[in-house]
Amino acid sequence: MRRFPSSLLQFTSRDRVPTFYALGMLTGAAWYFSVDFEPTLLWIVVGAISSGLTALFSRRLQHTALLHVISIIAFSSTLGALAGSLATQRLSHVQIDQPVGPVMVEGWITRIAPAKRGVRLVIRVHAMDGVSADQTPDLVRLTQISRLETEPGRFVRCWAALRPPPAPVIQGDYAFDRQAWYSGLGGVGYVQGRCQGGGVGAPPNGSDALDLEIGKVRRRLGQHVRASAGERAGGFAAALASGDRSFLSQADQEALRRAGLAHLLAISGLHVGIVGGLVFALVWRGLALIEPLALRYSVKKPAAAAALMVCGAYLVLSGASVSTQRAYVMALVFFGAVLFDRAALTQRSLAIAMIIIIVMAPWSVLTPGFQMSFAATLVLIATYEAWKERRQADLKSPHGVGFWIKSIAVTSFVTSLATMPFALYHFERAAGLGILANMLAMPIISLVSAPFAAGALLLSPFGLEGAALRAFGYSLEWVLNIAHTVRAWGFFDGVALPKMPATSLSLFAATMISMCVLVRSRGSAVVAAILIMSATGVWLMSARDRIHWAPSGDVYLETSFGKVERIGFYDGDGLGPLRFSDAAKNASCPEEENCFVPFQGDTIALLRENTALNCSELADWEVALTGTAISKCGDDQSPIVVNWSDVVRENGVTLVRRANGFQKKSKPACGKRAWRKCY
Template structure:
């Protein structure tokens, strides 16, 4: 078998397959790539577009718009010329990939300009913020309110953000959809303080979120009506309905799991205790909370199955119409309704697009679960939401989907030629186990890159939880919907709540047995993630033994780069938290100062330790003793604690204000808050965020965003 055959999932017709030698075949005697493969082309285009979109967001400066718009047109012209003059060859393969790259890059650049909206440039307030409360989210310090701004006192309309998000630390007395007035302190969306961290500031730009902050006191309801425009009016009514629905589900599903049920039905997590969210995250079940592919597949699949069965019972209709087509339309409408009710978050929109492609394939008599459908869904998502390429949700959902579809096709082909017949129960459990294993393996590199750890018992937790979600929770929720007009909907919601209580018990049990999860001990380099992604892409496109050859050839260098990279020794975040890797390998989190920045997402599962109850506090790190001097407001002289006596064998001092005559290596909070975070690796090298201001649209020049 040659490479070209390995990378063509299906047989196909091409000039190089008997109709012409082609450029590469003429040179080497082998066909390099089957570019005309009916599945290879859209897959290659999708992967290339993802590469181009990622390249746009990692560029050090904004590319020229003229070049961005002309590049795809030039690539199309070259491909058209190449198709006429060349047989399928390496040249056409490169042109096709180049077209995908520039198309993805252009999608990112155009989208960044289309969503441009004012962003607060510096700390502002306290000021009166007036607007409509569109969403309530759970936060560590209280509910986070997303407000569509009507006006901000003292701020001209052209500089007023479209949306702000503020933390409400007091008891919330207003509901979604209401006009509110909040006395708030605002600042620009914070930048990541650590290399490789998820860039909230960039995501805020694409969500038109122009400021974040906190409320002083309480938000009060106002008398102004709905915002102008039909779309805004409908959006506020939907927000109010979602809040009422979440409140009802929270009460009807039971005290223990009511918040979990409300989150699954409406996407509103504000009723769910933070401890339950942490348990789901630490057990590897956090994907149940984010309304995405799993939830859309359950809703759409359940409606499709039920409607297909019901329509098949109508004999005149079943004899004249393929019942799967009207069933697909109804399932698509039901999924659209769920999209609206659940808040239409980015991950939910992405899942709906993927599901729409699947049901579209049913309507046009194509294979619903195929790599072609997978590629079309990825292309559409990148065109509509190119910024999502950089998010963990996009990466993990498409990694799992691609791996599962490729596995499904391989498994189906093997069963077709196998004489062994499995029972329905055995097949169901085998399918569940393989699904969990394949999805977990495919998403592991992205979980390790973004979160620095894997759930220790994630596979077991998913094997135990997924049958409950699929065969108990989903039917119970559907029954509640059907019984609601009859007045018995709460019965279905109570069963729904009981099933979710079982899920929470599984999460808590698995977390208790493996509380720390699995951590590699060092951050994965960017290039390693790129190689892991390339290995997964090659494994999806290729078939047979070549799948394993390509995966091994790319995974090996990725692992080598990862294991030889220097590890983290210390990170002082703009949030004020200090993370120190001790000599034993564990990372200690100390809540040192109350800062305004973001704590690294990769350490989100760490709880503050009690190691530093007295000051000064000395921690035995992998680079030597690190001393934390008294933070502001604690007893003790800050400067007097940093002495130069020979008995003090300290490799690094952490202080609030740098003394005029420092006697050794030190870090001062005054520098950290300005630089946005500092990281020191095991070699002693120090890195800090130092991106030029205004290099990109979402990187403003301001001291509050860490720029200078």
């Protein structure tokens, strides 16, 4: 028993304290953005002060190791919640509160992104017809289906229909309204026809004008890379060079996504790491060749400074998305450690990067990019540390081609394994052959594509980058061929999985933490096994048959095994669940006719307006979805009835099968969070 406190103190040692503070802040920020009410700032501050004082004094007392650990976790968690609350307090921007238009929207295009049909234009609004200046949103996102005849930085006039950023149609779906609020997006909609160029110059705000100029440079860079890299992979090359995916075809995007290579499209830690690492290695080795300099000074430091400057330029030119900012912070911590003679690739540096990002953008902790990138990095660091210990114990360390291939295989395997729970939770799928696709593609990206891209950058001032860019395109053609081949094999594409609950994801994440952060021992392995079994058990027990009636008018029947059937029923103006965006329409109810759909042993009645029914008919159905209200015959024989007016008012209705039949699932009340408006 005496060993218990000492083992706890190992967790709060100097090297591990930043890791536990980062994990605590992550937990607190995730809690703040997940709850259905706005936590009181005063109580968060009081909790932070009290737990902080407890952590400070318990460190100085004997026999208080457990109290010290608990107080550190509580203190860091309140700091994470405080970061979220302060971020919400800082933000104040206009969002439209009802559908608007068609209306003339005038402004400057800041960003162009691909859509399933057409392109999405993010516009910094100058004016909207019929809307006062104090009610005009700063940014709107419009989808244009017609051919694009403009570019970022241009002033345009668009005849558009706008609506507030949509809330999740079903619980657990992607919270676009929250993301829009913290991104400053005031409305979304579509263009009727095509945006036309206008004659207004740059915006008066200096930062906005600079942002538009950077957008122009990015667009021209993407166009140049696309033209030089070749028709087949030009769009892919432009996406990697400038972060502009609008040149990439939908077929290539889908192939990369299905093959488990979609992470190549988001400028993130992989890209910044390759760029920074390549510059660092070139400058370091180049300076090392200058003997007088190498003997007197540490040539690693100017190499690290050069890598940081190039990574900063890449951050700006790629659009400075949230994932790129996160990657740059990690690079800043990594190369900063080199500048200050500290170990770079450690859990401590990862924790410092995580803390900085949580302070800067606490809402990002719920995004898949944040979770997957840090999970992969944490597992990689733990794997490399264990591998290093094993190689030091082995007098004959492996080397050569075999060791290089083994390193790539292990890296691909552990990163795929680390990100799999998050992919299953957020996307309800994991690429079955993603490990193989990454093993084949990543050596090409790291050893062929990146050097040719760097060569093109060095040759561009002399106008000689054409050959290097073409070689860059050839290498990316190989990657696209790998993606399409793996996608064509289609393993596990037809496997349906039920929605993973957040509790299971938390338990899977705790498993990773226990294996990577805590002292590796048989005890931690036992804890990890218990957590995995608990997570899987909760996942399986939470599986239920569900019926979703979306504002789009479609009805989605979801079995407990995750199989989804989409039925066209009503003609609604709203959206369908993002989770089921790939679900094919299995059937449609003919206009002015009722439908009776068998579902897992029950009958679901889809009833049109003005349907005359008697009590004996109602008793035969478990659920009735109807266009108008119908009278009940009694609780013992009437089905669960949902009216179309309920769907419109509540932005979608979900029914969940319980032990005593289907029950309506409640949704969070509007108006209790800054981004969850009441319309």
